[in-house]
Amino acid sequence: MASFQTVKGFRDFFPQECALRNYITETWRSVARRYGFVEYEAPLLEETNLYRKKSGDEITNQLFCFRDKAEREISLRPEVTPSLARMVAEKQRDFKKPIKWFQIGPCFRYEVPQKGRGREFIQFNADILGDSSSAPSAELIALAIDVLREFGICTPEDFIIRLSNREIWNIFLADKKIAEEHTTTFLSIIDKIERASAEETEKKLSVIGLTLAEVRDFMASTNENHPAFAELRENLTARGLWKFVEIDATIVRGLAYYTGVVFEVFDKKHGLRALAGGGSYDKLCALISDGTVDLPAAGFAMGDVVLGILLEQTPSAQMKLTSAYLAASSIDAFVVVADEAQRPHALAAIQALRAAGIRADYSFGPQKVGKQFQAAEDRKARFAIVFGAEYPEVVIKNLLARSQSAVPVDGLVAEVQKLLAEPAIGPLIA
């Protein structure tokens, strides 16, 4: 029993967990790049006031916030968008609009850990700044869909985009002659409508002069034909992606942050928490920069934790995951030193193999040949290369096909490269 433990809510990434993390982050990165997004990263710490400015003072209850040795109030970042707004406000003149940026990295929140929510998680953020049309939202929704498809979460039976637009509620409230000052209160009632009891909701609505029936009628009548969705529908239909979208007027996503389109991504088979969420936030840059930079913006974030659970539970995703695990831990060639007199030659060959980009390993000290072959199998090597008394001839054994050939050591690297280019034969996964 070790005397130290992982800090509550934090994760050790042993090789298998690290392979999952890398598979997720590399997939995010590769699909975002296909969409023409460019990567950035923000600091892991910011002044606590940055988060207060965006979310109000209550946010500090959910932050890892502390004072450093110089009494600065700093916080581990709970999200990246405030940093993005800060960075863009500082240097936006250096970049052509629209800015299409993505980011991948850890975030932190001080909450009671529960399934699908630790205190540390890795988040993927994609944002588009400087275009006020609905096209950025369409692009972001398409990206969210394609990211999931790349993971093997492929059909509208697997996941759904729940889409809304805060504008529809503004129109509703104007129709009902409700004063604008009630908008925030009203949206927070809608945000909780699926979790709260009807009585509770009715009571809250009555304070601002509405009934639950009015709200429910409006929600029932709101569908994809609402003009607020026309452009998005046309765009995503052209891409063949509208089938993944479901209008859901209850999606408002929290407080004052979002300004128009809002969406959340949910799996449809396992009842997990939201996989991703986002929308347009046209006022954040101006807020963070005290009005000096005013850029329309839209973005979404996807975390690694709920996604990881879904990948493990979805057969079409598991196969890709298994390949990723194998690729992360396997090597191409294991060099077997059958005759210790040849060790210097074996070391020179290992060096040459690695210099050619071949993943090669060997036993550090004298070991029985059988043990070395066992090590080659343990490492899931495709080839064992035997340095024995026949040197300068060496034997290449294909551990999957159970075949072998002999080559002069001078031709070894070229031969292994040739063999690696051939399709692997045999039981790849033990």
Add this chain to the structure above:
Amino acid sequence: MASFQTVKGFRDFFPQECALRNYITETWRSVARRYGFVEYEAPLLEETNLYRKKSGDEITNQLFCFRDKAEREISLRPEVTPSLARMVAEKQRDFKKPIKWFQIGPCFRYEVPQKGRGREFIQFNADILGDSSSAPSAELIALAIDVLREFGICTPEDFIIRLSNREIWNIFLADKKIAEEHTTTFLSIIDKIERASAEETEKKLSVIGLTLAEVRDFMASTNENHPAFAELRENLTARGLWKFVEIDATIVRGLAYYTGVVFEVFDKKHGLRALAGGGSYDKLCALISDGTVDLPAAGFAMGDVVLGILLEQTPSAQMKLTSAYLAASSIDAFVVVADEAQRPHALAAIQALRAAGIRADYSFGPQKVGKQFQAAEDRKARFAIVFGAEYPEVVIKNLLARSQSAVPVDGLVAEVQKLLAEPAIGPLIA
């Protein structure tokens, strides 16, 4: 002027800085994997006591340490080795020995920021646990050399491994009949010998019964023929890498941590701080696990900051760096909508291009064709694909070769894939 600033000593990674970071981390990852190392990651936070246990109470002066809301004393990690020892102590039975693991991620230290040292840096750690011979040290030194060579830092004129072994000083002290209790004091004098004045060093040595002349004589007589280096020399000579090594008895690397081989990597042209450092630390696992797990170990760490400065200053490294910057921000194809009636078809084609792994982008709204071509150039696209009145025929323009061809839209993806497989012609870098 933005109202918020980056926290002192922390970095914003705008796209160019992020491309440098990714180039460095991907190079580390790829060379480590060639060497058969498997990736892990530790939490960014640990109990402060973990660092106290390894380094003593003074370490807290250099830590970002704080109490969380439950009054736990926690610290942002200043290094990863204590976490590695904790993780290995917990689960070492699950892994075959030797364990060859690497890690890449941010570390933090609370220090006055200066050139080459911020409060946050990204570190690459490679460690081998469970083999007590000198072979792991040879493997690690070879890895450090090959990492630098992969970056284009290639010759012994560019960098050097300064190698020592604490054992040589143990033998020296035993010869001089100096009591073992003075070893730590003595090593800290040696650690500072190049920076301290001769008078100061003489004074400190006299306290434990030694003279500077004795020490200097011993250092001058210590060379690669010392038996403490015999195995390493043989191993690295077989790999053709001994030419990168220089024996330097002043290298002891700080306090009680290291037990045998120690080494540091320095550039030879720019007088920068050490690029990397490491050695064997056979007692750390036992220390961290209160004696329950005792594994010999060796490792090294390389940071991104000094390395980044060196890459920018070394011509043979700059070319690779420039390619990395281009690859991170460029796209394959920019779709030009010359006729707005074709926008839905263009969107469908963009979707198909991206699904085939092609990096494709476009203008979100109606824009003059000239502006769209300008955007294609700005994005360093290799091809512009024009959707105009000729649809379903589309025109592919090679923006480097300044040539063009027309294809039916059904054959677009295959044609672009074929063209991308051809070598790029033209001025790749503007």
